[in-house]
Amino acid sequence: MTFLADDIYRHLVSALDEQRVKIDPADCWAYGFDNSRHHSLPSCVVFPQSHEEIRSVVQICHASGTPLIARGRGTGTTGASVPVTGGVILALERMNRILRIDADNRYAVVEPGVTNQALQDAVAAKGFFWGPDPSSATVCTVGGNLACNAAGPRAVKYGTTRDNVLGLRAVTGDGIELRAGVFTTKGVIGYDLTRLLIGSEGTLAIITEATLKLTPLPEAKRTLRVIYTDIDAAAQAVSRIMAQPITPCALEFMDGRAIELIRQYGEIPLPEQAGALLMVEVDGPTTGLDAAAQTIAAAASGRGMLSLDIANDPSTVKALWQARKALSPCLRKAAPKKVNEDVVVPVSRMPELIAGLEALSRTHGILIVNFGHAGNGNIHVNLLYDPSNPAQAEAAPHCLDAVFSLVLKLEGTLSGEHGVGIDKRDFVNRELTPETLELMARIKRQFDPAGILNPQKSLPATPTGATATPYSSPTRRL
C-alpha cells in the first residue's frame, strides 16, 4: 500500500463525498484482489455515480500523478484490476443503471457497473439478448466485459464483446471526455476508437457509458452431446461442423483427461473409450430446427465417434450437460490452486495442441486438463498442480512457459477472452513484435500522458522487455 497524500484525499472527498471515498485499509482490502488470487492493497477506493464524478476523479489523479485502477466486480482472472502500484481504485459498482433500451433500434445504453445478468434480464423482457456470455455473467459487469473483451460459449455464433458494441463514452487519462462510435450498426466517420478501447483493460480511458448492440432472442434451441475416441476425431468433427452453413451457438469440448477426472470425481457414466466430448447447441426458429440439429449431427459424425445424443426437452438437455457442468467442481477438488489459461489456436491445430500438452504434462510431471470453446479454438488449459509440492511449484512456471511457446508455434494467441492483466504481461512480447508494442505504447501515451491508468498492466514494461519471469509481480499471491 502506498500513502495517499492528505490534499488528494480532500480533493476526492470534495468531488464525491466522504462516504464514497474510503481510505481505511479494512474498507480497502477487498478491493485489492480479483479472481487471479493476486492481492495488493489500494490507498483509496472511490465510488463515483456519474460520468462527471469520474471525470473529476481522473483529473485529480492526473494532476497528482496518482495511479487510478477501474474495477467492476473483480471476477477477472489475470489480476487486471489489482492495484500493483497502490493508488486509487475506481469502483464502478454503483454506476449500474441501464439508461436506455431502444428495442426498435436494437441497442441499450448502460453504465459500466451494471452486471451482465441484469442487462440480459432487462433486455430479455423486450425479446433481446446481448452477445457476450462469460461464465461469470451473474456477477461480472459490462464494464469488465468491455475492458477485457469478454466472450463465452455463444461467441462462436454471436461474436465477442468487440462485435456487440456500437459506441462508447469515456474519460481519457488526462480527464478529457471522449465520444466514440455511433447509435447505428454502420458508421465510418473518424478512427475506430470504440474497438481500440475494448480489450484495453482500463489502460487508455475509463468507459463511463456504452451503447450495446442487441440481438433478438432465438425461438428455440437443440442440444447435442457427441463422444469420440480421441481428440483428433473430435477436432475433425469441429472443422466439419464449422465448414457448413449452420453455425452452432455453442461448440464446447473436453479432452480425455477431463473425462477421466469427471469419471473419478463426478461419478457420471461415460463410455470407457471416451477420449473427447463435444457439446453442441444450435438455435433458431422452431420450424427447421430439428433439421438443423440433424445437419449438425451429420457433420459431427465420422471416424472415431462413439455416441451422439440430441435433446430437445429440458430434462434431457440437463442430463447431457451434466458431465460438462461437473467439470469445474471436479477440477477444484483435484487441484484447488490450478492455473487456468485461455489460449487460442486455429481449430484444425487443436489436435497438435492437445498432443503437445500431453507431452509437456509428462515432461513436467503436472496433470493438464483441457476444455473450452472449440468452435473458436479457444482452449482453457488447466495446469493441475499443488503449490505446496516443491517439485510441482518449481515445474509449473516452466511448463506454462512451454505451453505459450507451443501455442505461438501453432499460429495461435495467448489469450482468447481472459486478457493480459498481470499474469500474461511478461509474455506479450513473444506474440507481438517490438515495433508493434512500441507503437501501442505511444498510443497509450496519447490517451494517458501521465501514465496513471492501470499502470503495469496489459503491455510489457518495455517493448523489448526481458524474457518472461512468471509470477514475479510485486503482489502477494493468496
Add this chain to the structure above:
Amino acid sequence: MTFLADDIYRHLVSALDEQRVKIDPADCWAYGFDNSRHHSLPSCVVFPQSHEEIRSVVQICHASGTPLIARGRGTGTTGASVPVTGGVILALERMNRILRIDADNRYAVVEPGVTNQALQDAVAAKGFFWGPDPSSATVCTVGGNLACNAAGPRAVKYGTTRDNVLGLRAVTGDGIELRAGVFTTKGVIGYDLTRLLIGSEGTLAIITEATLKLTPLPEAKRTLRVIYTDIDAAAQAVSRIMAQPITPCALEFMDGRAIELIRQYGEIPLPEQAGALLMVEVDGPTTGLDAAAQTIAAAASGRGMLSLDIANDPSTVKALWQARKALSPCLRKAAPKKVNEDVVVPVSRMPELIAGLEALSRTHGILIVNFGHAGNGNIHVNLLYDPSNPAQAEAAPHCLDAVFSLVLKLEGTLSGEHGVGIDKRDFVNRELTPETLELMARIKRQFDPAGILNPQKSLPATPTGATATPYSSPTRRL
C-alpha cells in the same frame, strides 16, 4: 501536379524498377481521380509487388516528406484516393494474390490489390464467401474495402468489413512493419490495431496483407418484394422485421420519389399508390427456409402494405429485383452529376429523415431520391441536380449541408460505408467533438510522424476547423 525531385525518382526506380515507376503525366493522369469525379494529377505512380517493396517506397517518401497515397481501383466515391497535394500514388493493383485459403479455419490471407469478386470466386469454390459486398464488387479491391470499411446489402446480417477481418500486416508512415490481429476468431493480446486501421483511408498505414474471416455459403435464399403506401409504413415494417430473430441477408428500400423515377424512366409497372418499396432476402438451409420467409412476410405485413410477393425460382427473383436494379440507370438518366450520399440514422428515425428530406427538397428546389440499406438505417440520399443550372448549383451545397444537420439531429452518422475522403472532411467536426478529433490527430502522428500518408483526407485540417465549405477542395471537378 507537384514536381518529383530527381533523387526521389532515382531511389524509387532502384527500389522497384523503371517500368514500375511512372512519371509521364500521360501515364499518371488516370491515377489522379476516383468515382467522386475529383481529379488531381500525381507526380508519380509506383506499382509495388511485395510487402518489402512497399516498405522501401514508404521509407523513401518518409525520408523526403513526399505525400504517398494508396490506391486500389479508384471506385471510391469521396475522393479518398485523389492526390490533392500531388505526390506518389501507390497503385496496389499488381499486388493481387490470394496467398492462402484455409477452409478448415475459415480464413483467407490476401494481398490488398485482389478484387472483391476474385476473392469471392476463389473462396466460393471451397464453399465460403467474404461478408462485404459493395455494389462495385466486380472492380473494387479488398484493400479499398479495408480502407473505407466497405459494406453492402449483406451487412445487415454479416456485418461490415470491420467485422470480417482477423488480422493485418501493414507498413506505418515511417516505414515500420506492423502486425496486428490473429489467425483465430478470438484474441485479446495488445490493443486492437486491426480495427483502428480499417476505415482509416490509408492515413495511418499501408495494409500489405489481410487475414479475412470467411463464412460458409448458405444453402438457399428467398426473395420478397413488399410495397407500401408510404415511408412510415415501410419503416415500421423494417423495425418489426429487425425485432424478430430471423435476420434477413438483405433489407433494401426505395422511397416514393425513387418509385416515381422508375415509373417515368424505367417503364416498370408498380402500383399507383406505391410510396415505398422493400426488397428482403433471407438465406439459410433449404429446410425451414420457406417458413423463415413466411415469418419475414408476417413481420412485413401491417398498416399501409399494398402488396407482398415471394420468389424462390430465379426468374421470379429477377422480376422482383427488376425495379430496384432499374433505379441506378434511371438516376443517371435523370441527373448524370447527382450527389450520392450515404448517411445513417437509427432505423426507427427513417420516417423523420425522409420527411425532413422532402422539406429540404422543396426549400432548395432540388429533387431528392432515397434508397439504401434499410436494415442498417443506411440511406443513399441522392440530390438530383444539374451543375449547369446556376440556381441548383448555388443551392446544392446548402441543401447537402442541411441534410447532414438533419442526420445528426436524428442521432445518425454522416457516412455508413463510403467514408470521408475529401468530400466529407469539412463536416467531420460536426459529428465528432474537438477533443475526440484532437486525440485522433495525435494517434495519426504516432503512425505517420511526417504526415505523408494520404494528406488532407479523413480528419479535418484542425479539430476546431472552420465551418464546412463544401466543394472547396483544390481538385478539379470532372
